[in-house]
Amino acid sequence: MHLDQLNQQYGLPELSFGDRQRGFPVIKIKNRFATAEISLYGGQVLSFQPSNTQADLLFLSDRSHYRPGKAIRGGIPICWPWFGADPDGLGRANHGFARDRLWTVRHTETLANGATRVILSLQDDEETHKIWDYAFELAIAVTVGETLDLELTSHNRDQRPMTITQALHTYFTIGDIQRVKVLGLAGLDYIDKADQEKLKQQIGEVTIQGEVDRIYQNTAPKLFIDDLSLERKIEVCNRNSTTTIVWNPGMEKTATMGDLSPDAYQRFLCVETANAAAETITLAPGERYTLGITYRLL
Known part of the structure; x- marks a missing residue:
């Protein structure tokens, strides 16, 4: 569907469709709570600024690749139907295929409280x-309001x-990676x-020194990112997830990563x-499962 058709069928006073790069359509939202941008490629939220x-x-990343078959580096990529390496060892791409496919618009709406869905x-x-x-x-529902809310629903x-x-x-976004805690x-x-997938225990709060790549188990529904440099705290509320x-x-x-500037990790x-x-997660025929998150800037 062309941009004109998308704007005619799904546009709202606070929502319009445009191109970030040629062939990469995005939804641009500006309501009284925040601005946001959502890419149809990957079904990926790229921006949320209260x-x-x-x-x-x-x-x-300002070096993100906007090419078919390449994931956009940043925002909220969707890893599905597997996270990490191919679980069957068949050489398929890491993190599945949802993040490098073009998604379809199903619905746009201004909610009673002024948020945009x-x-x-x-x-x-x-x-x-x-x-x-x-x-x-697979459906992603994004609500842009005082908070940013996402619901990813898998239907077998x-x-x-x-x-x-x-x-x-x-x-x-972090002000300085050395001045942040989870x-x-x-x-x-x-x-x-x-570190060779060793099982370890977290001692104290999480700080970042060098490369960090950890899968935490049995996590609580609520976490916080404390950014001392930007002087802000982000509340992360998880639903139907105990893995972080x-x-x-x-x-x-x-x-070594071509889609990040050398100092981007900071x-x-x-x-x-x-x-x-x-x-x-195992879904029986016809079954659905929804993974949800809400982000709030404190």
Whole structure:
């Protein structure tokens, strides 16, 4: 559907469609609470900035690739139907295929409280069956208001049970990576993917020194990101998730990544809401499952 058609059918006074790059349509929202941008490619929120704030909640790399088949580096990528490496060892791409497919607009709405709600969906087709041979519908509902709320709903439309892992791989803007803490994970076990996947226990609050790639297990529904440099705290409320990933590539790995500037690692931190590692989700035919998050700037 062309931009003119999208604007005619789904546009709202506070919502319009445009191109971020040629062939990469985005939804632009500006309501009384915040501005936001959502990419139809990947069904990916790229920006959320509450009114009267100086910094976006989300980090988006200025070197992101906008090419078919490449994930956009930043915002909230959707890892689905698996998180991390191919679970079957078949050489398929890390983090599945949802983040590098074009999604369809299903609904836009101004809510009674003035917030803006958008629903996008992704369905199986000939190409997805070559990668993962299941019939499915995946929907992302994004609500832009005083908070940023996402609900990712997986629907098994196949005749067989299907097992997934998934994550909302959120990149948060950080003032200085050495002056940030993640609160609420102390005492929990985690898998250290930066150290041969050893099982470790978190001592004290999480701080970032060098490369960090951890899968925390049995996490609470509420976490906080305390950014001392930007003088703000972000509340992270998870629904239907007990797995949290904390990731920052550090200086050395960032230098090898073509879609990040060499110093970008200093300005973002990923705190991801997931069903991953031991927390797999198996859906019976016809069953649905919703993974949800709400972000609030305190």
